[in-house]
Amino acid sequence: MKKVxxxxxxxAGFGTRFLPQTKAMPKEMLPLVDKPIIQRVVEELVExxxxxxxxxxxxxxxxxxxxxxxxxxxxxxxxxxSGKMEQLEKIRKISDMANFVYVRQKQALGNAAxxxxxxxxxxxxxxxxxxxxxxxxxxxxxxxxMIEAYKQTGGSIVSCVQAENDEAYDRYGIVxxxxxxxxxxxxxTIVEKPGKANAPSNLASVSGYLFTHDIxxxxxxxxxxxxxxxxxxxxxxxxxxxxxGHPFFALEIANGTYYDAGNKLEYLKTVFDFALKNPYISDExxxxxxxxxx
Amino acid sequence: xxxxxxxxxxxxAGFGTRMLPITKSLSKEMLPLVDKPILQVVIEELIEAGIRNIIIVTMPHKTxxxxxxxxxxxxxxxxxxxxxxxxxxxxxxxxxxxxxxxFTFIEQQGVYGTGTPVLCAAPYVGNQxxxxxxxxxxxxxxxxxxxxxxxxxxxxxAPVIACQVRTAPEDYLAYAYMDGVQVYPGEVRVRAMxxxxxxxxxxxxxxxxxxxxxxxxxxxxxxxAKAELPAGRExxxxxxFDRMLADGKTLIAREIKDAQYFDTGKKLEYMKTSVAxxxxxxxxGAEFMTFLRDFVKERTER
Numbered sequence: 027m028k029k030v031x032x033x034x035x036x037x038a039g040f041g042t043r044f045l046p047q048t049k050a051m052p053k054e055m056l057p058l059v060d061k062p063i064i065q066r067v068v069e070e071l072v073e074x075x076x077x078x079x080x081x082x083x084x085x086x087x088x089x090x091x092x093x094x095x096x097x098x099x100x101x102x103x104x105x106x107x108s109g110k111m112e113q114l115e116k117i118r119k120i121s122d123m124a125n126f127v128y129v130r131q132k133q134a135l136g137n138a139a140x141x142x143x144x145x146x147x148x149x150x151x152x153x154x155x156x157x158x159x160x161x162x163x164x165x166x167x168x169x170x171x172m173i174e175a176y177k178q179t180g181g182s183i184v185s186c187v188q189a190e191n192d193e194a195y196d197r198y199g200i201v202x203x204x205x206x207x208x209x210x211x212x213x214x215t216i217v218e219k220p221g222k223a224n225a226p227s228n229l230a231s232v233s234g235y236l237f238t239h240d241i242x243x244x245x246x247x248x249x250x251x252x253x254x255x256x257x258x259x260x261x262x263x264x265x266x267x268x269x270x271g272h273p274f275f276a277l278e279i280a281n282g283t284y285y286d287a288g289n290k291l292e293y294l295k296t297v298f299d300f301a302l303k304n305p306y307i308s309d310e311x312x313x314x315x316x317x318x319x320x
Numbered sequence: 321x322x323x324x325x326x327x328x329x330x331x332x333a334g335f336g337t338r339m340l341p342i343t344k345s346l347s348k349e350m351l352p353l354v355d356k357p358i359l360q361v362v363i364e365e366l367i368e369a370g371i372r373n374i375i376i377v378t379m380p381h382k383t384x385x386x387x388x389x390x391x392x393x394x395x396x397x398x399x400x401x402x403x404x405x406x407x408x409x410x411x412x413x414x415x416x417x418x419x420x421x422x423f424t425f426i427e428q429q430g431v432y433g434t435g436t437p438v439l440c441a442a443p444y445v446g447n448q449x450x451x452x453x454x455x456x457x458x459x460x461x462x463x464x465x466x467x468x469x470x471x472x473x474x475x476x477x478a479p480v481i482a483c484q485v486r487t488a489p490e491d492y493l494a495y496a497y498m499d500g501v502q503v504y505p506g507e508v509r510v511r512a513m514x515x516x517x518x519x520x521x522x523x524x525x526x527x528x529x530x531x532x533x534x535x536x537x538x539x540x541x542x543x544x545a546k547a548e549l550p551a552g553r554e555x556x557x558x559x560x561f562d563r564m565l566a567d568g569k570t571l572i573a574r575e576i577k578d579a580q581y582f583d584t585g586k587k588l589e590y591m592k593t594s595v596a597x598x599x600x601x602x603x604x605g606a607e608f609m610t611f612l613r614d615f616v617k618e619r620t621e622r
Binding site: 040042045046047050051055059060085086089090092097100104108110116117290291294295297301304306310312315316318 | 335337339340341342344345346350351352354355356357360379380381384387388390392393395396399400407410413414417587588590591592594595598601603604607608609611612613615616619
């Protein structure tokens with residue numbers, strides 16, 4: 027079994043739900059207090075043993091590249107002059123977290139499109155496919171749990187959470203299949219937004235996948251047959267792969283909270299969750315909020 | 321007679337190191353308050369007060385501010401310009417950002433300190449009064465804080481220092497305090513400004529917080545302060561005021577009334593400001609406050 031060393035992060039969206047803020051900045055760079063969301067995703071990948079991180083972006087995403095680069099000479103000089111060496115070291119380390127590779131998405135066809143442009147970098151290895159603006163805060167981390175499940179099964183792994191309300195059935199893909207151990211379903215299908223009445227299970231697919239490299243052949247297939255009438259969806263490639271007998275498992279991430287920073291309200295909730303976990307500001311902020319909410 | 325004030329100068333040449341790591345590649349002025357950059361909040365306040373020209377003093381390579389206040393990228397415009405009326409409305413809103421004011425971007429050159437941006441921008445302002453205000457702090461006031469400052473300027477035709485009453489022990493070590501006589505309710509003719517006086521030396525309770533109205537008369541004093549600046553020192557804008565006071569010139573401290581001051585330059589303050597702006601947000605304000613209430617309650621019970 028090949029080790030999981032690579033990850034692809036899709037970061038080519040326009041972030042229209044965050045306008046006007048995202049007029050000239052990537053939504054993946056929105057701060058969780060003081061750290062961009064995408065750094066949170068990268069840290070988690072690295073912690074799970076990922077070495078190569080391929081970010082599929084577009085022309086407007088340069089701040090992402092700058093963020094994972096060494097700090098600029100000007101910033102380095104400023105921090106050095108003011109004796110902030112610890113801070114300098116901290117931001118320098120960001121560039122050493124992984125091997126970062128950037129490719130451009132040339133056409134925004136749908137959520138499978140980034141893989142067209144990352145394919146030549148995967149090299150017949152299993153890989154994680156994640157988004158730059160959502161994550162599950164879990165212990166151990168969701169990617170660690172996914173890699174563990176891959177080691178057990180050798181199959182592709184779909185990260186899932188329990189649908190927390192009726193709305194979730196209208197918003198996410200719901201997985202169907204046979205129970206295959208604790209918190210795991212061997213998938214027969216994934217139904218997009220079935221609604222609660224027609225949902226085959228209560229597990230919603232969110233926030234990323236671990237694919238064996240076969241997925242790339244199936245992406246090729248759906249691309250070859252693509253007629254432009256709908257989005258090019260990764261779920262289409264996944265279903266063909268399942269139908270051909272490749273093992274696919276839905277994994278309920280244990281001890282986790284799912285954060286979808288994809289719209290204004292959810293983003294803000296995420297920010298405050300993180301602010302109140304930040305040891306430097308948590309106590310004072312809690313006191314402030316208590317006073318304000320009286 | 322007082323000249324109309326139509327121009328504002330905003331310094332934005334800092335590195336925002338207190339907000340790292342996010343400011344490694346983003347300007348601190350461009351961090352979001354819910355869904356719009358901090359700087360836009362400041363600029364909207366200025367525009368409401370009649371400002372039409374905005375000069376932003378930035379540094380080389382810092383392009384995100386000019387990108388934001390410039391035209392919409394054609395790719396984004398194409399994406400939003402389709403058939404969806406909601407998206408078209410957003411596109412119009414984005415296109416309007418560049419027309420909020422006449423924007424000028426200049427690069428800061430010269431020594432560190434709050435005086436340098438003024439000297440960099442002065443040639444572009446001409447012989448007119450202007451507002452000098454920072455890019456990461458602002459007041460939410462019953463009456464626009466810049467309007468309050470402009471009223472004081474019109475009454476006295478003199479430079480104005482925005483102030484608030486501050487009496488916490490740590491404030492005495494953080495701000496410049498005003499010594500002077502009241503010449504109008506909430507307006508003081510300044511006799512002396514005492515920088516970080518400490519509790520024992522504080523001359524009154526008015527602290528300089530927020531921006532200034534700068535008249536052409538101030539500039540020679542600032543130039544003089546620069547000429548006499550010892551090597552390696554910062555050029556503080558207040559050093560011009562100190563020289564004017566020594567020369568017997570009029571300076572007015574104006575207390576900004578019915579106002580709450582927000583400073584986004586530090587993590588905790590940035591979060592507090594985010595709460596205030598989220599609460600006022602038309603789309604998500606109510607829902608967010610419900611979330612926050614439950615959240616705090618849960619933490620209290622734990």
